[in-house]
Amino acid sequence: MDEPEFLFELWVCRWAERAWPPTGERDDDTAVLVARQLGVQSRRWDTLVIECDADALAARAVFGDERLDSDLLHVVRHAPATYTYYRNALPDPGYPWRYVREAVHAAADRDLVETRRGQGNRVELRRRYRYPDWVNRIVAVENKPDLTASAARALSDQLERDVALGLADEVWVATRAAGDGVEPALYERLPVEAGILAVDGEQCSSSASESSSRPVGEERVDTAWNATALAVDEPGTRITERPDGGDYDASAARFEYADPEWKAEKRRAIAERAYERGWRSFLDTMRPDCRAFEIRDPDVPLPYCTAKERHVTAAECRGSCPSFGPEPPAWRRKGWPVDGGPGKGFQRVLNRQRDRRR
Numbered sequence: 001m002d003e004p005e006f007l008f009e010l011w012v013c014r015w016a017e018r019a020w021p022p023t024g025e026r027d028d029d030t031a032v033l034v035a036r037q038l039g040v041q042s043r044r045w046d047t048l049v050i051e052c053d054a055d056a057l058a059a060r061a062v063f064g065d066e067r068l069d070s071d072l073l074h075v076v077r078h079a080p081a082t083y084t085y086y087r088n089a090l091p092d093p094g095y096p097w098r099y100v101r102e103a104v105h106a107a108a109d110r111d112l113v114e115t116r117r118g119q120g121n122r123v124e125l126r127r128r129y130r131y132p133d134w135v136n137r138i139v140a141v142e143n144k145p146d147l148t149a150s151a152a153r154a155l156s157d158q159l160e161r162d163v164a165l166g167l168a169d170e171v172w173v174a175t176r177a178a179g180d181g182v183e184p185a186l187y188e189r190l191p192v193e194a195g196i197l198a199v200d201g202e203q204c205s206s207s208a209s210e211s212s213s214r215p216v217g218e219e220r221v222d223t224a225w226n227a228t229a230l231a232v233d234e235p236g237t238r239i240t241e242r243p244d245g246g247d248y249d250a251s252a253a254r255f256e257y258a259d260p261e262w263k264a265e266k267r268r269a270i271a272e273r274a275y276e277r278g279w280r281s282f283l284d285t286m287r288p289d290c291r292a293f294e295i296r297d298p299d300v301p302l303p304y305c306t307a308k309e310r311h312v313t314a315a316e317c318r319g320s321c322p323s324f325g326p327e328p329p330a331w332r333r334k335g336w337p338v339d340g341g342p343g344k345g346f347q348r349v350l351n352r353q354r355d356r357r358r
């Protein structure tokens with residue numbers, strides 16, 4: 001991902017965390033969780049906004065920071081209140097029971113359920129906590145700061161697939177505002193169900209926090225086109241092959257149906273991964289041990305390089321960077337960069353920040 005797109009994406013994540021939904025007020029019972037670069041199989045969305053029931057999200061916390069994969073979800077969602085043989089307690093998984101037994105043991109190892117040996121040495125389980133239904137809606141956002149008409153054409157194919165499948169409740173495209181809105185051609189190119197967000201371009205340059213007239217974190221995003229709610233509870237259509245439509249391509253498109261149960265399971269798995277990762281996880285793979293690396297504001301964690309005097313991407317910020325300079329060991333003993341330098345303090349602040357957002 002190039003620099004403008006990466007930083008633009010971080011701005012959109014930050015804005016969504018703060019100001020979602022774009023078309024109204026967030027009510028007190030709703031919490032918003034934002035993640036980036038997540039999806040299913042071959043489809044990965046830039047930004048995911050998970051609208052959650054605030055109380056249920058708090059109840060989810062007892063299951064720990066790590067995600068529950070689909071096998072663990074199968075166990076914790078159906079674990080009974082009293083000790084029961086696991087094959088009697090859990091629904092038929094549609095695959096061999098021995099994998100379920102492994103998942104029961106994995107859940108017990110993480111203290112998600114309790115197990116014991118019952119009659120005939122059978123594995124019995126009971127729940128420790130009730131797994132809450134914490135996800136209300138999942139919204140997918142594609143970030144394209146410079147969405148020209150030809151780029152919109154390419155993106156529209158992907159969005160049409162998203163709309164047909166209906167895995168997310170809404171799909172949006174965020175693009176840099178042009179004048180008072182967005183390029184008029186975009187309204188024709190993108191599927192009518194996809195919403196369009198026009199993001200104030202001044203805020204999203206590599207030197208935004210230094211040059212912008214608006215305070216950091218108060219970016220302006222307007223709704224250029226409203227998204228249509230998709231039918232997530234109904235069967236979806238997975239487009240597996242599509243003819244390119246050229247003069248010599250008379251092949252037929254291929255489709256598969258995605259049943260509502262498959263969609264519900266995928267939605268839960270996506271939400272769990274979003275819960276684990278949030279949108280700040282990109283910092284885990286960057287170079288906090290380079291002396292030029294800075295996060296100037298933990299609330300708007302744009303990675304900044306003092307050597308290059310601009311924000312940097314994860315791709316360029318690595319050991320092979322020609323400007324890389326190792327941190328002096330003494331910095332590791334100090335706190336947050338403002339008090340002395342990156343290192344452990346940097347990690348501590350970000351961990352705290354991540355916890356608070358959950």
Ligand code: SF4
Binds near residue numbers: 291292
């Ligand atoms: S000098 Fe290179 S490695 Fe160090 S912060 Fe800048 S971009 Fe990252």
